[in-house]
Amino acid sequence: MSHAPPAAGAAGRRLFTLLLAGIATAAVVGMLLGLSGLFHEKVPDAAAGHAAPTGPAVAGEIAAVRRIRRPRYETAVGTVKPVHEVAVAAKILAVIEEMRVSAGQPVRAGDVLVVLDDEALVARQRQAESAAGAAQAAADRAQLDLGRAQRLREQNAVSQAQLDEAIAAARATQADLLRAGQAVEEARVMRSYATLTAPITGIVVDKRADAGDTATPGQVLLTLYDPTQMQMVASVREGLAARLKVGEDVPARLENLGIECHATVREIVPESQAATRSFQVKVTGPCPPGVTSGMFGRISVPLEEESLLVVPERALRRVGQLTIVDLVADGRTERRAIRPGRAIDGDREVLAGLREGDRVVLAPSGKTAP
Numbered sequence: 420m421s422h423a424p425p426a427a428g429a430a431g432r433r434l435f436t437l438l439l440a441g442i443a444t445a446a447v448v449g450m451l452l453g454l455s456g457l458f459h460e461k462v463p464d465a466a467a468g469h470a471a472p473t474g475p476a477v478a479g480e481i482a483a484v485r486r487i488r489r490p491r492y493e494t495a496v497g498t499v500k501p502v503h504e505v506a507v508a509a510k511i512l513a514v515i516e517e518m519r520v521s522a523g524q525p526v527r528a529g530d531v532l533v534v535l536d537d538e539a540l541v542a543r544q545r546q547a548e549s550a551a552g553a554a555q556a557a558a559d560r561a562q563l564d565l566g567r568a569q570r571l572r573e574q575n576a577v578s579q580a581q582l583d584e585a586i587a588a589a590r591a592t593q594a595d596l597l598r599a600g601q602a603v604e605e606a607r608v609m610r611s612y613a614t615l616t617a618p619i620t621g622i623v624v625d626k627r628a629d630a631g632d633t634a635t636p637g638q639v640l641l642t643l644y645d646p647t648q649m650q651m652v653a654s655v656r657e658g659l660a661a662r663l664k665v666g667e668d669v670p671a672r673l674e675n676l677g678i679e680c681h682a683t684v685r686e687i688v689p690e691s692q693a694a695t696r697s698f699q700v701k702v703t704g705p706c707p708p709g710v711t712s713g714m715f716g717r718i719s720v721p722l723e724e725e726s727l728l729v730v731p732e733r734a735l736r737r738v739g740q741l742t743i744v745d746l747v748a749d750g751r752t753e754r755r756a757i758r759p760g761r762a763i764d765g766d767r768e769v770l771a772g773l774r775e776g777d778r779v780v781l782a783p784s785g786k787t788a789p
Contacts, residue, residue: 480780480781480783481747481778481779481780481781482730482731482733482734482778482779482781483776483777483778483779484728484729484730484769484773484774484775484776484777484778484779485728485729485775486726486727486728486729486775487726487727487729487763487766488724488725488726488727489724489725489727489763490721490722490724490725491721491722491723491724491725492670492719492720492721492722493659493719493720493722494717494718494719494720495653495654495655495656495659495697495700495717495718495720496653496654496715496716496717497651497652497653497654497700497702497715497716497717497718498651498652498653498713498714498715498716499649499650499651499673499710499711499712499713499714499715499716500649500650500651500652500712500713501621501644501645501646501648501649501650501712502645502648502649502650502703503619503621503644503645503648504624504642504643504644504645504712505618505619505621505642505643505644506639506641506642507532507533507615507617507618507639507640507641507642507643508637508638508639508640509533509535509612509615509634509635509636509637509638509640510612510636510637511535511540511609511612511613511634511636512633512634512635512636513535513536513537513539513540513613513633513634514535514536514631514632514633514634515533515534515535515536515628515629515630515631515632515633515634515640516534516535516536516630517533517534517630518532518533518626518628518629518630518640519531519532519533519534520532520623520626520641521623521626522623522624522625522626523622523623523624524622524623525621525622525623526617526620526621526622526623526643527617527620528616528617528618528619528620529616529617530616530617531614531615531616532615532616532617532623532640532641533614533615533628533634533640533641534613534614534615535612535613535614535615535634536613537610537613537614540606540609540610540612540613541610543606543609543610544603544606544607544609544610546606547599547602547603547605547606548603548606550599550602551596551599551600551602551603553599554592554595554596554598554599554600555596555599557592557595557596558589558592558593558595558596560592561585561588561589561591561592561593562589562592564585564588564589565585565586565588565589567585568581568582568584568585568586569582569585615640615641617643619643619645620645621643621644621645621646622643622644622646623641623642623643624642624643624644624712625641625642626640626641627639627640627641627642628640644712646706646710646711647706648703648706649703649706649710649712650685650701650702650703651671651682651701651702651703651716651718652699652700652701653699653700653701653702653716653717653718654692654695654697654698654699654700655697655698655699655700655718655720656695656696656697656698657691657696657697657698659720660687660697660698660700662720662721662722663684663687663700663720664684665684665685665686665687666683666684667683667684668681668682668683668684669681669682669683669684669702669718669719669720669721670682670718670719671702671704671716671717671718671719672716672717672718672719673707673710673714673715673716674714674715674716674717675714675715676707676709676710676714678707680704680705680707681704682702682703682704682718683702683703683704684700684701684702685701685702685703686700686701687699687700687701688700688701700718702718727760727763727768728768728769728773728774728775729763729766729767729768729769730744730757730766730767730769730773730779731765731766731767731779731781732762732765732766732767733781733782734779734780734781734782735757735759735767736782741756742756742757742758742759743755743756743757744757744772744773744779744780745779745780746773746777746778746779747777747778747779747780752780755772755773756772757769757770757771757772757773758770758771758772
């Protein structure tokens with residue numbers, strides 16, 4: 420009885436393994452081709468060239484994306500300052516007896532602000548008044564002597580030289596009397612310097628001394644300003660300053676108060692600041708409530724017009740971090756993400772995502788976008 424060689428059995432098993440691997444590979448390839456749609460009917464070329472929208476049908480008011488032209492502005496930062504600001508300073512060397520106001524206190528023109536020690540000034544005024552009295556007496560005596568000399572001269576009882584001496588004496592006493600009167604007026608004025616009054620109606624903004632301090636000539640004791648007349652002082656670069664004219668109206672904004680208004684160019688300082696290469700422009704306008712000196716603001720300098728693409732605000736919706744619109748195409752809608760810009764009178768600037776003439780669906784009137 421004979422047996423098959425061992426080598427022939429091993430070759431058969433290898434052939435069977437390779438056959439099974441080939442069948443498995445073919446099955447996998449066929450499954451992938453079927454999933455890719457190879458064995459399905461192709462879409463006709465005419466339909467593939469322009470696929471119809473698959474979104475819902477249009478429902479609601481429709482508006483077109485349009486292009487508008489509007490003025491363009493460049494802003495310049497500024498600071499609110501008073502038009503009328505007064506520094507109240509001492510004119511004499513004296514001790515402050517009374518400080519009758521404090522920072523932030525409103526005052527009226529003529530109100531007493533500071534009282535200085537005037538004891539020495541009172542004594543000087545009394546001395547001047549006494550000297551004036553003596554000068555008046557001397558002038559009166561000289562006038563009597565002159566009258567007597569004139570009568571005696573008419574009778575040839577005195578010489579002409581004696582009459583001339585009487586006339587000169589009378590004139591000298593009159594000059595002395597005038598000088599004494601001026602000294603009294605000077606002493607009165609100096610005494611008035613001891614009482615400092617408000618030159619304008621306004622608000623005390625800064626107090627730099629207190630009772631008991633010694634005031635020196637020229638030392639600023641108080642600062643006050645008129646709150647009803649304010650201005651904004653803005654630094655405008657050289658290229659923009661040339662576009663402005665005195666009397667021109669420009670838009671202005673007070674950032675802290677959120678107030679926008681129109682202001683009038685009151686003054687353009689004709690000197691450029693070397694550090695910033697800018698000009699100081701002062702604008703004034705109606706003073707809204709709450710405006711104080713030192714507030715931050717901006718003015719807008721008009722430039723040439725700009726072209727903007729806008730869409731009604733009611734067409735926008737927020738979905739997460741995206742701003743979307745419902746775009747109308749072939750009677751149906753499709754969702755489109757856009758990049759919005761500035762709000763402009765009920766419209767919104769479109770920076771990207773839409774073209775002029777595109778139509779969008781608006782939300783119902785009175786409803787805000789979610």
